[in-house]
Every structure is written in C-alpha cells, then in structure tokens.
Amino acid sequence: MAPEPRLMILWHSRTGASAALARAAAEGAGPAAWLVGAGEAEPAMLLAADGYIFVCPENLGSMSGLMKEAFDRAYYPLLGQVEGRAYATLIAAGSDGEGAQRQIDRIATGWRLKRVAPPVIVNLAAQTPEAIAAPKTVPHAALVQARETGAALAEGLRLGLF
Structure with missing residues (x-):
C-alpha cells in the first residue's frame, strides 16, 4: 500500500484569519x-511534501513578511527539484488580496509548480x-471553501491525479 501523500499547508497569520484558513484546509x-x-x-x-497549500495574509499589498522569508529561504535550494507538484493558495485580505x-504565483511559476485549484481570496474588509x-x-x-480546497488537494494527491 502506498504511503499517504504529504500536503504541506505552509502558513503565516497575524490576526488569526490565515491561521483559521490553514486549520480548515488541514481538517479537509x-x-x-x-x-x-x-x-x-x-x-x-x-x-x-508532495503538494502545497500556501496560506497568508496580504499586508500592504504583498504577502506577509514572514511568508516571504520562508520563500526566500527555500527558493534557490528547491529550484529544479519540485517541478510539477500541485499547489493552491488561500489569502486573507483587507481589500483585494x-x-x-x-x-505567490510568480514564485510557483519559477518552481514550475502546477496550480490545481482556483485562488481563494477572503476579503475581510x-x-x-x-x-x-x-x-x-x-x-x-470561507472556512468551508478552505476545507474543500484541502480535501480536493489531498484526494488528488492520493489518487495520483497531480
């Protein structure tokens, strides 16, 4: 029997919204x-990890600094090693996200990741x-949508669809 795939839910939160989205994706x-x-x-x-869900707030029109730092630490060491892996995004925003x-999409393009779910941007106004x-x-x-995103990515990885 094949081992359970690993869906990394990489997240950062300042005010709790992204943490709630990450937990919901993990539940799913x-x-x-x-x-x-x-x-x-x-x-x-x-x-x-076999696939990824990236979850963060938008701060000042950008991903949060700690999330950017995580990508900064990993970008070059992973270049050429993660092509084709599935990813999705959950963004908590005050306006547009x-x-x-x-x-995140630019980083994913550089890594040659494959977006497998539409972006989820939660506008908290x-x-x-x-x-x-x-x-x-x-x-x-929005929590239901995050749960469904987590469930869909996990099932797609389990079935070998991506």
Missing part, C-alpha cells in the same frame, strides 16, 4: 495534512488601522 485534507508555520519551514521540509496572490490590527473571524463560507 485529513491525514495528508502537514501544517507548517512559515517561521519553521526549511527547504528540506518543502522538498519532502491580488498583490499577495501575484507574488478591514480598512481602518484598528480593524486591520484586530483579531479576525473568518466567515463560515
């Missing part, structure tokens, strides 16, 4: 889920300094 993925905080991620860990999404810094509650529908 079941035993394939491998939750890894961006601060702990090392290139060897990313290499050991497109900046963080574009950054935080526009004041107080709202931006406040702990977030993610709408139920």
Whole structure:
C-alpha cells in the first residue's frame, strides 16, 4: 500500500484569519495534512511534501513578511527539484488580496509548480488601522471553501491525479 501523500499547508497569520484558513484546509485534507508555520519551514521540509497549500495574509499589498522569508529561504535550494507538484493558495485580505496572490504565483511559476485549484481570496474588509490590527473571524463560507480546497488537494494527491 502506498504511503499517504504529504500536503504541506505552509502558513503565516497575524490576526488569526490565515491561521483559521490553514486549520480548515488541514481538517479537509485529513491525514495528508502537514501544517507548517512559515517561521519553521526549511527547504528540506518543502522538498519532502508532495503538494502545497500556501496560506497568508496580504499586508500592504504583498504577502506577509514572514511568508516571504520562508520563500526566500527555500527558493534557490528547491529550484529544479519540485517541478510539477500541485499547489493552491488561500489569502486573507483587507481589500483585494491580488498583490499577495501575484507574488505567490510568480514564485510557483519559477518552481514550475502546477496550480490545481482556483485562488481563494477572503476579503475581510478591514480598512481602518484598528480593524486591520484586530483579531479576525473568518466567515463560515470561507472556512468551508478552505476545507474543500484541502480535501480536493489531498484526494488528488492520493489518487495520483497531480
């Protein structure tokens, strides 16, 4: 019997929204889920994964700094070693989330990863300094979407679809 695939859910959160999305994706993925905080991620860990869900907030129009740091540590060591692996993204945003999404997609393009689910951007409409810094509650529908994303990637990996 083949071993369970490893779906790395690489995440960073400042106010709780991305953490909630990452946990929901892990629930959906079941035993394939491998939750890894961006601060702990090392290139060897990313290499050991069969697929990825990248989860972070958009801060100042970009992915969060700690998530960018995780990619900075891993990008060149993994270049040429992860081509074709599946990935998806979950972005928590105060407005549009497109900046963080574009950054992750550019990194994924360099690694030659294969997007296997549409981007999920959860707009939490935080526009004041107080709202931006406040702990977030993610709408139920967004958590369901994150769970479904985790389940779909885990099942696709298990079936060898990607």
